Amino acid sequence: MQHVAIIGAGIGGLAAAMRLAHGGVKVTVLERQATPGGKMRSLPSAAGMIDAGPTVLTMKPVFEALFREVGCQLADYATLIQEDILARHFWRDGTRLDLMRDPQASLENVRHSFGTAAADEFYKFSRDAQRLFDTLNEPMMQSATPALRRMIPEMLKSPSTVMTMDPLRSLAQSLGRRFSEPRLAQLFARYATYVGGLPQASPALLALIWHVESLGVWHVKGGMSQLAYGMEACAKNLGAEFRYDSYVTGFERGKSGKYQLECNDRFLSCDAVLFNGDPNALARGFLGPAASAATAPQASMPRSLSAHVMSFAAKVEGLPLAAHNVLFAADPEQEYGPLARGAPQHDPTLYICAQDRFGSNTPSGQERFEIILNQPPCGQTAVPSQKVREQCQTIFLDHLTRHGLSFTPRPTSRTLMMTEDFAQMFPGSDGSLYGRSPHGMMAAFARPTARTKTKGRYLVGGGAHPGAGVPMATLSAKHAAATILSDLTLT
Template sequence: MFDSSNSRPSRPRCVIVGAGIGGLACGLRLAHAGHEVTILDRHAAPGGKMRTLPSPAGPVDAGPTVLTMRPVFENLFADVGERLDDHVTLIEQDILARHFWPDGSHLTLTNDRAVNADAIAEFAGSKAADQFRRFCTDAERLFDAFDAPMMRAPEPSVAALTARVLRDPGLLPRMAPLSNMRGDLRRRFDDPRLAQLFGRYATYVGGHPGQTPALLSLIWRAEESGVWCVQGGMHALARAVADLAQTKGAIVRLGADVARIDVSENRVTGVTLQTGERIAADTVVFNGDPRALATCALGTGVAHVAPQTRTTARSLSARVWTFASTVAGPELAHHNVFFAADPDEEFTAIAAGRMPADPTIYICAEDRGQTRPAPETERFEIILNAAPLTDAQRPDKEAQTCHQRTFPTLARFGLTFTPEPGPEALTTPSGFNRLFPASAGSLYGQSPHGMTASLKRPRARTAVTGLFLAGGGTHPGAGVPMATLSGAHAAAAILKAPIST
């Protein structure tokens, strides 16, 4: 490729719309490969959903909190000749999570299967411990079987997955293809509390346990393999990738709101900002919810991309509190779950678009599990599952109700915060829709419901020449490791694609 203005070789130009972890991972690889990379984001900091909000104790994470699959991040840095540990400090958590139920029972799970089995035996009896061991073995076998042909494959197919099962027919009964997670777990565990606990992993991909395929119980294996917290908060990981991308030559422009992806004869030519500035490009990577393309939020030239997102059901949203406070009550770990008494009622309400009267409440105690003792005033992120918006313009006046259903519920567990946060500390589904346009407030893109839902997500390649996708709304799916893998898929597709000017 040559620049005719000065007859010297020029580099392929790539614009990445969105500085979420998928776009950053893609941009870092492309910059390392010699591309001229410009990363644009409408927000004031990189990270996308890996964002923070201010508090008297410092920035509080207000997005993803659980980091698993460390090799994904080690590979990202290794692919550009760097070491992960030289750029970010990850602290492995001995305690995966503490779990509490309204009847006063509690269970702590660790990163040691044998220790967990002993804890479950004490919690629910020896039979429950045996059931747990079998569940772990099955989840590990399924994870190992589908990691390569599904999660790490840029173009997974029914044929490839079928071939994998045919090589190991014993996978089929473990997949429980005709079951959802809730039904399968209730058959696996006699104790309903354990079925409720492991059913919660459906929400990791934005699903309801009663509608998410039983196969996705393999998510437990990713967590059992190790959970880390990031020194400085989850956003520090995004910042480290952004900084390294800039060291490799990428340009990161924040506060740059893209109005349109420019297309001529079904080929991208660049992007136009809300200010009217135009940036030419040979390739464009959209690191946002693909639904924004299909609904013309980025112009009519890309409206035929990801058409399924216009009609496919959306994944869950959330109501998220971020604040600093002094806490009293049960001893917290970094990750904590306070379960609803009736999980069926909880998810029935969410499916109907209502706020559950008795919600399950997740708490990330950000200053716990670090290398230093937690301060008196700690930073917290509290997450309650919520329905996405059915009408993106619906007024949202739910802060008072959400407060009443969060903090009095926790008080019944003996957990109190002084002071309690005000409405300014709450992000609602409508707030997420404003932060991430055309998402309808959904945090995970398309719904994971249905056995083939994972195969219906948009892929890195699109029908527009030079336009690629990355992020949690594309294959392989939601979550920080999956979004990071999507960036690898997009970069690989671009590096293989012929560039024409």
């Protein structure tokens, strides 16, 4: 039996472990943290465990297919429940918009908030976003090695789709042409941040993210981390071994063709290595000079956005929050300027996940919140001082107050994870949460694929193709596992 070592138990590593173990390979997963999930983290609070990472789960069929293709059922390992309200959006002038699971309800809500012309523009935008997704899903996301030369003939079959891509414009420019209502343009421009980009620099084809979200948003019973634990349990049932608190400090290939991984001052021998971390860590030599040859620096540069994240329990007063909420900056023209300069925002847009409001619940006491503020990546810098943390906390709370929200007890700076903390937690990331930046029309083709330049070394996760996000990392694992199994068969 051939042996594959997976470095990292993020979603990509977990999904790959499932597929490789099902494929008859001996799998050992080495994770430096104490629990699975990577960025899909949870923390204790006064109201119970609270999500402190991804909160929005889309593309449920990707996860159903993962479990089905290894002979299991998703429902046996995690419970996914679909939300009626995709997200609730608030502007300072009192305007509110709910985008819904029901497309007709979303259309009527847009009409009610912004008028008939805006509703017509929203309808056309939704149609075009679906067209983009349908055109790019197979040749891009579902393909292990996307190539523009293979996509062009397919796109030319539908010239209208090429026009929909708006290849010469950024997402912000394209939305400015589509919507006469600037608040709708502001809403959908923010979708660039879902993959770590700025709307002024990201390609217009990222409009397809709206279609992905419109297909459905689910929450995981017990919190998002339960999906990670379910995937771990499934992989174990298939024969994978997990070793936590395991620090891999280097690996190299010996004369026998076997790889030797140095982990906790011991060595592990294997036939192939699958790296579920930021490819930038390899390029910088964090796992030794031999490993650095696996990927080129330009495959992970420039870096995507990061975030400051507050996770806490409190009683809330003010706005009628849903489970997923967006509180917009007052001036969309100035919203992303500081981030483009590598500086923090003064008047940001905030995302709020009210975890106890899933299923349209309305808790009466303390409830759990995760609040996200976009930030530029930080580079290799030290952990911030207490004074800097308190200044950041003030930015959060001031903006929430401007929208009419107050929390009791008031969350402290101890509830805050800053960009610099993520840089420490995920080596080589520079605090970036989404890997390589999506800026530029060709950015999707610049990401590294599963197979690296060095035999027996592979990549998986949000830093590799097809990119950031829980479903994309899961698809990355599908590509990686298929590549490894094929290569091991040919060896």
